Amino acid sequence: MMKKSANTGKWPAAVFLAVLTALWELSVRSGWVDAYTLPAPSSVIRVLFSELPGLRSHIWITLQEAGIGFLAAIGFSIALALLMDFVPMVKKGLYPILVLSQTVPIIVLAPLFGMWFGFGMLPKIVIVMLVCFFPIIVSLLDGLEAADQDELHLIEGMGAGQLQQFRWVKFPGALVNLFSGIRIAATYSIMGAVIGEWLGGTGGLGVYMLRVRHSFALDKMFAAILIVVVLSIAVFKGIDLLQRVLMPWAVSKEK
């Protein structure tokens, strides 16, 4: 019953999106909106397919930057969370700085990274890491903190030290939180790479977007946006899948 209502829950959004797209298409075709200000969805799709062969290398670059930065952010978050959980002083000292770091606009940082790390993939990877890192570590730390005290007592009574408490109780208990952080970060990862490229680079979807903007090829711009959306959703779904594999107990709970 629950499952069914969840499925039907997707229909309104799909219908709404279809109606919006149709309205958009109609308003461009009828001449109400000029095609050079806003290209029709049909021409965006057409351009997407004609441009795709040339776009492949850009997509690949963006995906690499996003993927490496994202994975590095996950690894770094887990390592740092572990350290912060083991040494409370580290947490007290670092947590405010973490929050502070998020208030610095990435837009300003990106050109700086260009100066520091050159114009290759590295500065983009660093940006992706920066934007992905925060949601992951914050949710993971929340999860670790919310560990059940009785469960910790239980395993402590079995003679478990700090590392074992982390391995058996704290970390698995915080996996749900970790994944909600990772899911947010996943959608940021592609976007972060594109922003990095946009602000200076030689390849990637951001560079491509910057070029087509300069030539006022808005249909190509929209095609690139569509690719970014599809990639982000694909990463998001991939994380969902991974969660199902890594947390089988939560899957069996749904049934």
Added chain:
Amino acid sequence: MTSSLKNRLELVGVKKTFEDTFAVSDVSLVLRESEFVSIIGPSGCGKSTLFNMISGLIVEDEGEIRIDGAPVKARKGLVSYMYQKDLLLSWLKIIDNVALPLRVKGVSKKEARSEVADLFKTFGLEGFEHKYPHQLSGGMRQRAALMRTYVYSRDIMLLDEPFGGLDALTKAKMQDWLLGVNDELKASILFITHDIEEAIYLSDRIYLMSDRPSTIKEEICVDLPRPRYREMMVSETFIQLKKKLLHSF
């Protein structure tokens, strides 16, 4: 009948103070081999503090806790402790939950699993080895928790109101089940409960604890033969014991 058996666990004049108030003041008790002993008393009388001390989670201020006759300071991992909540880890299959004490000791997953596999029949959980805790009923989870407690230390088990969270019918079933299982296991069990009938029905002896500062007010021997069965609850001896306990409360 039990006095000839050796003492597994002994508490001598154990005291514990939390911020100027006595949680436990001067408790002495004995648990002998294969004996089932209950502790009953009003809630908040420090029974759980007592268990935390025995299992080594908190340190006593005064007195001595002896295991098999010798005073032991580092008791963590020597006696097993089961709480009212089953505390099965939701991310582990039942078999891995049960094997957890072995895994903590460093046994490999495969070895730990094979070591506990045979117990599932005894504990009536055959076929549920690879389920997750939330797929089991409350009574079954409690059984799994008891099994884990047994795996942890098969000699001395501290059970803190293990059936306190169950409905009356399931509770009765679990009591009978526990009696049956322990006929086989012959573990030494120290059992906390609020329930006078439960204490009489299950125990060889009962310690009655006073309100804070808590001490042992009385020790009562339950002269009911084993194996026990439900009809004994209306026997003369049972009712006399119940009267006596109600009076002392």
